Amino acid sequence: MKTNQTSFKKRGVDYKVPDIMLTLPREYYQSEGIYREELEKIFCKRWLLACREEEIPKPGDFITIPVGDESIILVRDKNGKMQAHFNVCRHRGTRLCETEKGRFASGSIQCPYHAWQYDLTGRLRAAPLMKEVPGFEKEEYGLFPAHVGLWGGFVFINLAEKPAPFEEEMGALLTRFEDWQLPELRIAHKIEYTLNCNWKLILQNYQECYHCPGVHPLLSQLTPFRNAVHDCFEGAVIGGYMELTEKRGSMTMDGQAAAPPVCNVSGDNLQRVHYYSVYPNLLLSPHPDFVLYHRIRSLAYDKIQNDCYFLLHPDVINQPKMMQRFQSAIEFWDMTNRQDWQVCEQMQQGLKSHRFKRGRYSGQEDILYALDKEGLRALGHKLPE
Template sequence: MTWPPAPLDPDELAGVVRPFGASRMLPARAYTSAEVLGWEHRHLFAGTWSCLGRLAELPAQRGATVGDVPVLLTRTGDEVRAFANTCRHRGHELLPDGGSADGRVVVCPYHGWVYTVDGALAAAPRFRDVPGFDPAEHGLVPLPARVWHGWVFVNATGDAPPFEEYAGALTELVAPYAPDRLTLAARHSYEVRANWKLLHENYQECYHCPRIHPELCAVSPPDSGDNYDLPGAWVGGSMDLRDGMATMSVDGRSGGVPLPGVDQRRVRYLALLPDLLLSLHPDYVMTHRMRPVAPDRTRVECSWLMPGGVADPTYAVEFWDRTNRQDWAACESVQRGLASPHFRPGPFAPNEDAVHQWVTLVGRAYRGDPPWAGG
């Protein structure tokens, strides 16, 4: 399978996919063009596996937009189904983006067609006596959905590979933290005036940490850790905690409880294309779920997951809210710099190999190779 190429100069992309040490960053249009973002919505978001939140927070029915494709989710217990959010009569949305319902059936608000939660057409007013009308031919269009470690993922175009293949080795790395058994302790929402890919790139390196993250550097050496090179459409690595530090907090102390069976001296930072960042700590899991709304604007939902019974998550929330805002300010400055007519894609520093992995993944996708296609 191949994708149509993104609306970018092929010569500029040739420099992006070169080996580490010889490659360059993405061209400015990748971050500033509405046409490029439209391509990303269809292919990098709708065409892969997008995260739509936590299973524990999903109502019986929810409308969502994945990239540029309206999707309807239905939930029965721990079972989640996804469908094209378009009535088989005249195409009306069954629920608006972000809308929810608790009924046992799905009712189109336009003409009252009724569907079961498994997508079958149950009733079509005034069609009972229409010759040749077969309800079995007018069920909702099903889409692939998967619950993974407590998060719900959907492939809105219906043609991505199985989620297990897409996530690859990431599944095993996340498993010891058992995020599906953790509870939501806190959540912050941000609107960042920067392209969504800049947030990913910033997340993949600590080259910038000594300049803008004094609190982070006090508890974790910015030059510590390693980056992974394992199967799946993701990029990530780890960093160490300094001696005497229990977790990532302002003073390095934990106000929670250690997660059993995980490395107590290391923090993992993992990014699953396109929209989920996972920060795995000795005592909590933090996620950033991203939704691009314009070439220069991204909505970010930051969630802290902890074992039940933790009374006060402030120690982790305060640290990362401060760090997030430092990062967002840097990304917004980069976005303004990318708008300059004088910008030219720069090289990667020796410790930006994970950024190179991320940019290569995106650059190959722009040239028509889906992120699961390999090198």
């Protein structure tokens, strides 16, 4: 069936959107079965944001990352290289490490059960008494590797045996924010949120500002929702930017910049706030004066851990007066985040109703329709349009 399309203008740009854009059926937010499929076909196949490089600064430092029932150890080896291993012993399958972060001070990862020992690159170093076992080759029992991708000081992991190449998947991002010199930036602040909603609701919420006039009165003054431009419509990286109304403005309680422009940011970017989602768990927002990002960890079909980070240049972080001023950005985003979380959690509740089958997107939400399609493609599901 041919879908009719309507053109409309956003910021002078012609957009063509299908006349009928239906939302996903409610089961995609409420079903344990579909969630299990998403874990297998999306979270265990796609590139996931794990952390910033600075969070694993020295050889031996590690964090563990839950991905559904899986757990990954991300560790810096003795040569400073980032290594990712499945957190499971090759002897009889014991989880090796239960702590969220720490340091393998001895330079090895030891199983708590029968003391098999792995080096930080994952090679099996010692396995008590296994020499006596005929045909046992230590080389064959290294930790299962996961893949690591590095960009802009961010560390990504991929649990698939043969993932799509990192550079291909992230292509739209790689040179986009060079003026921010992302590797130079450091975490200035972090806010942790636990939310009772499906992970997709957060991605959707982030990619439309149809809700802004009602939900975010202050944000709507600083960046009116009709000032939104999308310039990445397909694939893992989707997003665009919004124009600030104030000259040298930013997303703060008084609308003024919270810090000097980041590194080499200049020209149009001094007036823009960017919003890119990197499917499925990073929301990245370079502002003129700081970078904000969210790392989403899905814990259940109706529960996520969403950590919001603020990045600044160390020259700003090291000046208490500047950091005092920066509180205005933190306060603004904490308030705005909570406004969003409230509606996302209410949507999760509403979607429990069996009377609701599928809703209908507005022309402002075409990007959500694209996001839904990305998810359906990954799951191999076909829905009537």
